[in-house]
Amino acid sequence: MPAPLYAIGDIHGQLAELERVLALIEADGGPDAKIVFLGDYTDRGPNSREVLDLLISARDQGRNWHFIKGNHDRMFEWFMHPYPKHEAYLPIELGWLHPRLGGDTTLASYGLNFTDKDRMLNVHADALAKVPQSHLEFLSSLALTFETKDLFFTHAGIRPGVPLADQDEEDLLWIRQAFHEDTRQHPKLIVHGHTPTEAATHYGNRINLDTGAGYGKPLTGAVFEGRTCWLLTPSGRVALTP
Numbered sequence: 001m002p003a004p005l006y007a008i009g010d011i012h013g014q015l016a017e018l019e020r021v022l023a024l025i026e027a028d029g030g031p032d033a034k035i036v037f038l039g040d041y042t043d044r045g046p047n048s049r050e051v052l053d054l055l056i057s058a059r060d061q062g063r064n065w066h067f068i069k070g071n072h073d074r075m076f077e078w079f080m081h082p083y084p085k086h087e088a089y090l091p092i093e094l095g096w097l098h099p100r101l102g103g104d105t106t107l108a109s110y111g112l113n114f115t116d117k118d119r120m121l122n123v124h125a126d127a128l129a130k131v132p133q134s135h136l137e138f139l140s141s142l143a144l145t146f147e148t149k150d151l152f153f154t155h156a157g158i159r160p161g162v163p164l165a166d167q168d169e170e171d172l173l174w175i176r177q178a179f180h181e182d183t184r185q186h187p188k189l190i191v192h193g194h195t196p197t198e199a200a201t202h203y204g205n206r207i208n209l210d211t212g213a214g215y216g217k218p219l220t221g222a223v224f225e226g227r228t229c230w231l232l233t234p235s236g237r238v239a240l241t242p
Contacts, residue, residue, distance in 0.1 A: 002148075002150075002224075002225050002226045003034070003225075004028070004029050004033065004034070004223050004224070004225055005034050005035075005036065005148065005151070005223070005224045005225075006025045006028075006029060006033050006034065006035040006036070006221060006222065006223050006224075006232075007035070007036045007037075007038060007153065007191055007209060007221070007222050007223075007224065008021055008022075008025075008035060008036075008037050008038065008209070008219065008220070008221050008222075009038055009193045009200070009209035009210045009211060009213065009219060009220045009221075010038060010039065010040035010070065010193040010194065010196075010209075010210040010213055010214060010219075011037070011040060011041050011045070011051055011213055011219060012040055012041075012042070012043055012044045012045045012048075012072070012102070012213050012214030013041070013042055013043060013044060013045025013046060013047050013048035013051055013102070013105065013106065013109065013214075014045040014046075014047065014051070014213045014214075014219060015045075015046075015047035015050045015051050015054070016047075017213055017218060017219035018051055018054065018219060019054075020219070021219050021220070021221040021232070022221075024221055024232040024233070024234070025221055025223075025232060028223060028232055028236075028237065029223065032063075032064060033064070034064040034065075034066075035063075035064070035065045035066065036065075036066045036068065036146050036153045036191075037055070037065065037066065037067050037068060038068050038070070038153065038154075038155055038191070038192060038193040038194075038209060038210070039067075039068045039069050039070025039071075039072075039073055039142070039155035039193060039194075040070030040071070040072045040073060040155065040193065040194070040210075040214070041055065041067075041070070041072075041073055042072055042073065042076050042102075042106045043072040043075075043076070043101060043102030043103060043105060043106050043214065044101075044102035044105055044214040044215070045102075045105065045213065045214060046105065046108075046109065047109055048105065048106040048109045049106075049109040049110050049135075050109065052135050052138060055067065055138070056134055056135070056138050059138075066143070066146045066153075067138075067141075067142050067143065068142060068143055068144065068145065068146060068153060068154060068155055069139075069142035069143065069144055069155060069173065070155040070156075070173065070193070070194065071087075071089075071155065071156065071173040071174055071194065072101070072102070073139055073142055074087070074139075074173060075087050075096040075101065075103065076096065076103065076106060076139060077136070077139040077140055078096075079096050079097075079103065079124070079127070080124075080127060080128065080131060080136050080139075084120060084121075084124050089170065089174050097120075097123070102214065107123070107127055107131075110127070110130045110131055111130055112126050112127060112130060114126075144167075144169060144172045144173070145164075145167070145172065147164070147188065148188075149188075149226075150188055150189060150224075150226050150227045151188055151189050151190075151191055151224060151227065152164055152186070152187070152188040152189070152190050152191070153190075153191045153192070154167075154172045154190070154191075154192055155172060155173055155192060155193060155194050156171070156172060156173055156174050156175045156176065156179070156192060156193075156194035156195070157171070157172075157175045157176070157179035157180070157190060157192045157194065157206065158171060158172070158175070158179060158186065158190055159171045159175060159178065159179070160178065160179060160182040160184060160186065163187070164186075164187055164188065173194075174194075176194070176195055179206070180195070182205075183203075183204070183205065184205065185204075185205050186205050186206070189205065189206065189207065189227050190205065190206040190207070191206070191207045191209065191222075191224075192206060192207070192208060192209070192210075193208065193209050193210035194210055195208060195210055196210050196211065196212035196214065196215065196217070197210065197211060197212070198211070198212075199211060200220045200222065200231055200240060201240075202229060202240045202241055202242045203242065204242040207222070207229060207240065209222055222240065223237065
């Protein structure tokens with residue numbers, strides 16, 4: 001029987017939800033549980049700084065945790081470049097600091113206060129002064145994927161028909177329709193987040209664990225043994241089937 005492997009969907013600055021799900025994982029698999037985080041640690045929720053503090057602390061303690069980069073994590077990382085870098089994938093009307101994306105809430109968790117009338121360069125300079133270097137290093141160190149014999153973890157999904165080793169970063173961070181609408185079997189079962197759903201869903205060829213924590217909904221944790229998946233609840237495991 002394969003050793004249990006745990007996964008957590010998009011966190012989006014929701015510290016209390018993260019702590020709740022980590023407690024469920026520890027109850028199921030103990031303190032040494034192996035966990036894959038599917039990205040989007042920041043934005044929208046109120047505690048982005050505290051979420052990163054927790055993850056970095058656990059990594060530094062040697063926990064068996066694996067961190068995947070989400071599109072929101074890259075937007076934060078790019079904004080913090082010496083000169084802010086804009087995410088060209090976004091619509092022209094949006095930037096990372098727009099309330100729809102939540103960068104404003106992330107910077108608020110570091111004590112930055114500004115309005116849409118402030119100059120971007122001033123906000124950026126304030127952010128460089130207040131965001132710890134350890135957080136920037138964490139964001140830049142995030143992997144795009146994690147895989148086992150049976151499973152392929154990434155933030156948004158994959159480009160169907162392209163070998164897993166040849167996937168493009170933009171697809172791994174942003175893809176939706178082309179991935180969601182393809183019902184063919186992939187080389188491995190794809191486990192992802194990025195697109196909020198009412199409940200974690202198994203589609204046969206992929207599993208979506210983003211249940212809308214960024215919009216105040218519960219965060220989801222799951223456990224895998226091979227390709228078999230269960231959701232974690234206060235009363236134990238609940239099978240997640242196609």
